[in-house]
Amino acid sequence: MKPATIRDVAKQAGVGLGTVSRVINNSPQVSDVTRKRVQEAIEALNYVPNPTARRLSLGKTLTIAAIVPFFTRPSFIERLRGVELTLAESAYALNIYNVETIQRRDQCMREVPRKEIADGVLIFSLSPRDADIPYLLGADVPIVLVDANHPSLASLSRVVVDDVEGGRIATQHLIDLGHRRIGYVSDKLDNPFNFQSSGNRYQGYRMALDSAGIPFRPEYHGQGEHERYKACQLTARMLNIPDRPTGIFASSDTQAMGVLEAARNFGLTVPDELSVIGFDDIEVAEYFGLTTVRQLLFESGQHGVELLLKSLEGKIDHPLCDTLPLELVVRKTTAAWTG
C-alpha cells in the first residue's frame, strides 16, 4: 500500500494540488475554510509530505553535512551534541561523515561540499591541506570550519580557540606552582590528518618555558597517537629519565588519563610526586579531579551550526571568526612543587 500523495489529498478535499501545497507550507493566502478542509483530508489519509520530492523541487537538500574525524572520541561527541541539539529545532537534517582514514578524509573534502549533497558543511578539526583548498573555495555551498584553520581560507567562517594561548596557560600553571621540569605529551605534531591543536599548544608550551627561562628539553616531549595507552607509554618513557618531569601537560584529557595510568604504574602519587594537567574538560575530567584547560566543546558545535544557518539565510556577507574562550580549571591533579 503506497503512501498518500499530495494528489490524493487534493482529490479527497476537492481542491487543486497547489492549494494543498500552500496549506502544507503555511502560506497565508488560503481561506480558513479550505485550509480546514485540506487539513481534514490530510488527517484522514494520514498524509505526510515526501521529503525527497520536496528537496528535488526546491533544489535544496535540507541537509547539513558534518565532517568529523573519529566521531567516537568524547570531545567530538560533545561537539556533535551541540550540532544535533541546535539543528533539531531547524528544518535541516544532519549527516555525519565519520573520517577514520586519510583516504576517507580526502574523499570527504572533495565530494561532500556540493549542492547535491548538502546545503552547508561543517568541518571539524581537520585543517585542510593545500591540495584541498581549490575544492573548498570552489564549493558552491557555505562551509564553516570548527577547530580548524588554514591561511588561504580567510573567506570561510570559523569557530576556533587560541590553542597557543591554551598551551601557555597550562604550562604557566605548572610553572606558577614551582615546577621546572615540565613534560608535554601530545599527538604527533606532524600527523597525516593535519590536526593542529597539539602543535599550537606545543608553541604555547615552548613560549611559557622560554619566558620563565626554562630550557626546553626534547626528551620531555612525547608524541604519539591520540590514545590513552599511547600516552601511557610515552609518559612511562619520560618517567624513566633520571631527572624526570615533576609536572606533565597532556594535550587532551584522554591522554591525561594515560599519564595518570603511567603514574599509577610507577607508584607515583598524584599530585604530590607528579602534577598532571589536561586539555578539554570532558566529562570524566571532573570524575578524576583532573586539572585541565576547559574549552567549550558543546558550544563550538552550536556556534558552528548557527554560523552556517545564518549564511544559508543570507544573513552573513563576509566571513566571521568566532573565538571561544579557554579557562583554567584547577582540580586535584596539580600541586606546588617544593623539591
Added chain:
Amino acid sequence: MKPATIRDVAKQAGVGLGTVSRVINNSPQVSDVTRKRVQEAIEALNYVPNPTARRLSLGKTLTIAAIVPFFTRPSFIERLRGVELTLAESAYALNIYNVETIQRRDQCMREVPRKEIADGVLIFSLSPRDADIPYLLGADVPIVLVDANHPSLASLSRVVVDDVEGGRIATQHLIDLGHRRIGYVSDKLDNPFNFQSSGNRYQGYRMALDSAGIPFRPEYHGQGEHERYKACQLTARMLNIPDRPTGIFASSDTQAMGVLEAARNFGLTVPDELSVIGFDDIEVAEYFGLTTVRQLLFESGQHGVELLLKSLEGKIDHPLCDTLPLELVVRKTTAAWTG
C-alpha cells in the same frame, strides 16, 4: 554556476541520456566505446549524479534511520560505531534520531518508520509501548530492534542479549566470592523510556540471591537516573546502612563508576572493603580495572544493520532473533569476602 546534470553529460558525449544513466549504474548493456566516451564526458564536466533525484526516481530513500536514546552515552556510541562502519561499505546513508525526551521518542516511533523517511529502521534500547505497536506493525519498512523487545513484536527481527542471565552472572560472581550482602544499583525499573535491561538484570539478581538462599533486602536496591552522580548518591545511601553491602552490582559501567566514587568518598578500599561489578565493558572499564559483564556493543549495531540490509534485499522472509553472548570479565574491583 549550476552543477552538471545527466543531460549535459549526454549532450557532451553525443548520446541519449538513457545511456548515461546506464553507464552510471554499471549496466552491462553498453558498448565499451560509448561507455568510455560517456565516462570522459563525466570527467570533463565533473559530473556527480544527484542523489535526491535518484531517490525520487527509485522510490527509495537509500537511507537507514537509527532511533537511539541519549546517543552520547558511551554504550550507544559504541553501538552506533558498529552501525556506521557497516553501513559505510553500503550504498545507504545513516540518519540518527537522537531521543532525549518522551515526546521525541513517541514522535520518532510514529514518524520515522515510513517509506518516505527511510528504507529501514533500527530501534535501539527503546522497547516499544503498547500504543506504539500498531505503528510499528503497520509500518511499510523493515524494522530491527536492538536491545529492545516486546511480546507483540515477534514479527520483527531483533538483536538481544539475555539480560536476566547477565544479572544472574554478575550476582553469582559476588556470591561465589563469598559475599552475602549484595547491593544492586540500577536505573529506575519503571522508567518513562521503557528501558528494560535494568529490570531484567534485576530479575537475574533476585534469582541468584534466591538460589543461594540469600534473602532480598529492598534497602540494598537503589534505583535512579542513569547518571554517574546519581549512582554515587544511591551507593552512599546504601553504604550508610549499619550492615552495608560488601559487594555492589551496578547495571552499567557508567553507574559502576559512580559506585567507585562513593566508595572513595567513604574511604573504602576496593576491592578489599567493597567489591564492585559493572555491566557492558565500555572502554573505561579496562582503565579502571573494573570487573564487569561484557556485552558486544559494537557487534550489536553491526548485526542490527546486517539483519536490516538482508531484509531489504529480500533475503529474509521470517524474523530472526540474534542473541549475542555475555561474558564475565574479572578484573580488580571484585575480591573474596572473608568477613
Added chain:
DNA sequence: CTGTTAGCGCCTTCAT
C-alpha cells in the same frame, strides 16, 4: 484566493 502547468534530475520501460 485557487486551479493549472511546467519543471527539479534521474530511472525505466518501450521501441528501434
Added chain:
DNA sequence: ATGAAGGCGCTAACAG
C-alpha cells in the same frame, strides 16, 4: 546497444 518518453511527488509561477 541505444534514443525517446513518461513518471517519481512536490513547488512555484502564472492565469484566472
